[in-house]
Amino acid sequence: MKKINKRIQKTLIMIFALGLASATLFTGCAQKTSADDGKEQVRKVIVGTGNGYEPYCYLDDNGNLAGYEYEVLKEVDKLLPQYEFEYQTSDFTNVLISLDAGKIDIAAHQYEYNDERNEKYLFGTEPYTTYVTYLVVPSDNEDIKSLDDLAGKTIYTGGKGSNSTYIVEAYNEEHPDNKINIENAESLTSEEFVQGLLSGKWDAAIATRRDAEKHNKAYGSDAIKIVGDPIQTSSTNYLFSKDDTQLQQDVDGAIKQLKENGKLAEISIAQLGGDYTENE
Amino acid sequence: MGDLFSADRLVEEFPKLIPYLIENLKVLLWATVFGVILGLLITGVRMKKIPILYQITVVYISFMRGTPMLVQLLLIYYGLPAFIDPILGTNISREWPPILFAYTTFILNQGAFLSSIFYGAIKGVPSGQFEAGLSVGMTKLQTFRRIIAPMAVRIALPPFGSDFVGVFHNASLVYVIGVVDIMGRAKSIGSATGHVLEAYVIVALLFIIFSMGARALFGFVGNKLDYANIKVR
Amino acid sequence: MQIDVKAIFESFVSGLTYLPKTLILILVPLSIGLVVGTSIALVRIYKVPVLSQFFAVFIPVYQGVPIVVALMVYNLIYLMKTNDVLKFFGSSKTIADIDSIYVGLFALSLMMICSISEVMRGALLSINKGQYEASYSVGMTKPQTLRKIILPQVISIAIPALINTTVGLIKSTSIVYAIGIAEILSGALVPSSRKYTFFEGYLAAAIIYWILTILIELLYSYLEKRTSIFKTGKTENKKLWSLKCWRSNTSEKALAEMKS
Structure with a gap:
């Protein structure tokens, strides 16, 4: 019994070692190709983005990444020969963890500025989309105009890591006896979004004007509307790791160029149906 | 819009989804092949009660059994490189695509679950069988190979089959780390078209077919292997 | 990657405050599963016409659907159709009155009904026919036999x-997080969504689930000792049978027992 166990063990260890070796080989190969490209070292930059936020980042009919984020970054990549972009998609919330973990270099998922994000990550300084969020309610609702009207009610704020969640969490902390229930879910379809509001599942949601219009269009009627003053007027930037200032500056420069030559506005019109690059 | 379910979309999305089932099957294959190897190694450690290693396997199995697959996937996807990269000087954090982390998680998880099955199966062979083997003049090795192992395989097969189906079900979670498997594709179709129910129904159908097929196959093989004649109903 | 230990602690505490929700998500499906699942097992053992055929098909088919897929489908139907259904029944309530935890409870309960019915059916089958015959021979009725002789043995087995x-159920409760039900995992991620410490949140959730599992196992092993007086001589069958379970049923405990 001992003998056979040893023999089995030996074989197993060998197989396992082989498996490990092939895995290392695989990664080794990947390293080599990226180092051999051109005279000047081309740095491989991994872009993290989502796969469920149409029209910004989603998978097209063939399952390939498509949308505004991808189109803009493709142009940025063209302007920066010293970098080579690769794309990795995941759930919205997990994109930022990937940045923490150093799995990606750029997080691109319509990130708005907030202090906590700024403390942890490096924001690009050249915004590439305006992002003005409003309360969204069913069209026949006349009671809800601001967050103050939502005490004890329920609001849908997108994924866990969204800026809207952050804002309402902060609101709840400031108004401990006026708390709003937050509901999160990743990448809802237009169907679910509109129906969630119409059915009264949520009393309100937070979205941009263009997202609300998108949902109405998909739903086929003006079922929902935006109300009141903007929850937040901001614009979106890429996020980088804290120490990656070189990449940040280069990408900022490229975005600036794309703004000046009108390319960014062009992409915005093509992908988002309007120029949302400077102001709304 | 407004219609929740349409047969047209069901038919239309079917061919779009099917190819992505391969990703789940790949996870299943890796988890099974390397999970069996890892499971056998752990079983060896447990049989021989190798000090330190034995204690490690106890904690390891308890963790794998006690925490959700969803969380394990995320912890390994983000946490494993933090251990491996500094030690081996590699950079798997960036160079491994998400699916390799899915494989790793499932192999580690399966190693724990399968070692329990193997260990239980070997211990489940009545000790009289071993003694009987020795008494007719077989060596220990012969007894293990000819008497114990075949019976243990027979005992381990049904739980192995259930486990196999269970792994396949769990493989529907790999989308959380960004693997575009059938579930990830179903979700992305949902966000692109605004309708998602049909895609989920297709996924459910495919899983039902596969699960029932796998169960039937394991049942068939189990009956064929019934030479040990242990009646387990 | 830097791990913020304080954030793990915060997430741990925040996750724990949602423990009651998770306990509901465990206890309700478990109770429903025990009652309905055992009934279904009996229906199939006694071969009640129509019903037993129905369950013989339904249970294996339903067990083919991963819980996450089932959950997504139910959630979608819940979002889209609850109000219509309520209106149909003349209720003045709306979806806002029906928390989405019910969707989670529904999905998990169905899952538990299926797996417990299979467990119970296996346990019932493993009981020697002689036990029934012996009971009848001393003049017991069918229900009496079931209640006094068979079920006590079945439970112990x-x-x-x-x-x-x-x-398996405890771990599955984490999946309801995907449809926005507040339970341990989403609780652990509340501090994370303020400070962007999601990895720490997942880690904290893992620790809570781990502890919970260990506690449940301790509780059951206590119960097992209490019920062991009912054990029959047929332990061999029982040991082998308990191996023959679904993935979540590959029992450390059952296996440990096989050693004895």
Whole structure:
């Protein structure tokens, strides 16, 4: 019994070692190709983005990444020969963890500025989309105009890591006896979004004007509307790791160029149906 | 819009989804092949009660059994490189695509679950069988190979089959780390078209077919292997 | 990657405050599963016409659907159709009155009904026919036999497999997070969504689930000792049978027992 166990063990260890070796080989190969490209070292930059936020980042009919984020970054990549972009998609919330973990270099998922994000990550300084969020309610609702009207009610704020969640969490902390229930879910379809509001599942949601219009269009009627003053007027930037200032500056420069030559506005019109690059 | 379910979309999305089932099957294959190897190694450690290693396997199995697959996937996807990269000087954090982390998680998880099955199966062979083997003049090795192992395989097969189906079900979670498997594709179709129910129904159908097929196959093989004649109903 | 230990602690505490929700998500499906699942097992053992055929098809088919897929489908139907259904029944309530936790409870209960019915059926089958015959021969009726002789043995036999089903359930409760039900995992991620410490949140959630599983196993092993007076001589069958379970049922406990 001992003998056979040893023999089995030996074989197993060998197989396992082989498996490990092939895995290392695989990664080794990947390293080599990226180092051999051109005279000047081309740095491989991994872009993290989502796969469920149409029209910004989603998978097209063939399952390939498509949308505004991808189109803009493709142009940025063209302007920066010293970098080579690769794309990795995941759930919205997990994109930022990937940045923490150093799995990606750029997080691109319509990130708005907030202090906590700024403390942890490096924001690009050249915004590439305006992002003005409003309360969204069913069209026949006349009671809800601001967050103050939502005490004890329920609001849908997108994924866990969204800026809207952050804002309402902060609101709840400031108004401990006026708390709003937050509901999160990743990448809802237009169907679910509109129906969630119409059915009264949520009393309100937070979205941009263009997202609300998108949902109405998909739903086929003006079922929902935006109300009141903007929850937040901001614009979106890429996020980088804290120490990656070189990449940040280069990408900022490229975005600036794309703004000046009108390319960014062009992409915005093509992908988002309007120029949302400077102001709304 | 407004219609929740349409047969047209069901038919239309079917061919779009099917190819992505391969990703789940790949996870299943890796988890099974390397999970069996890892499971056998752990079983060896447990049989021989190798000090330190034995204690490690106890904690390891308890963790794998006690925490959700969803969380394990995320912890390994983000946490494993933090251990491996500094030690081996590699950079798997960036160079491994998400699916390799899915494989790793499932192999580690399966190693724990399968070692329990193997260990239980070997211990489940009545000790009289071993003694009987020795008494007719077989060596220990012969007894293990000819008497114990075949019976243990027979005992381990049904739980192995259930486990196999269970792994396949769990493989529907790999989308959380960004693997575009059938579930990830179903979700992305949902966000692109605004309708998602049909895609989920297709996924459910495919899983039902596969699960029932796998169960039937394991049942068939189990009956064929019934030479040990242990009646387990 | 830097791990913020303080954030793990915060997430741990925040996750724990949602423990009651998770306990509901465990206890309700478990109770429903035990009652309905055992009934279904009896229906199939006694071959009640129509019903037994129905369950013989339904249970294996339903067990083919991963819980996450089932959950997504139910959630979608819940979002889209609850109001229509309520209106149909003349209720003045709307979806806002029906928390989405019910969707989670529904999905998990169905899952538990299926797996417990299989566990119970296996346990019932493993009981020697002689036990029934002996009871009838001393003049017991069918229900009496069931209640006084068969079920006590069945419960004792089924416990290892039930532990595993319950452990599987605990882990499955984390999946309801995907449809926005506040439970341990989403609780652990509340501090994370303010400070962007999601990895720490997942880690904290893992620790809570781990502790919960270990506690449940301790509880069951206590129960097992209490019920062991009912054990029959047929332990060999029981040991082998408890191995033959679903993935979540691959029992450490059952296996440990096989050693004895």
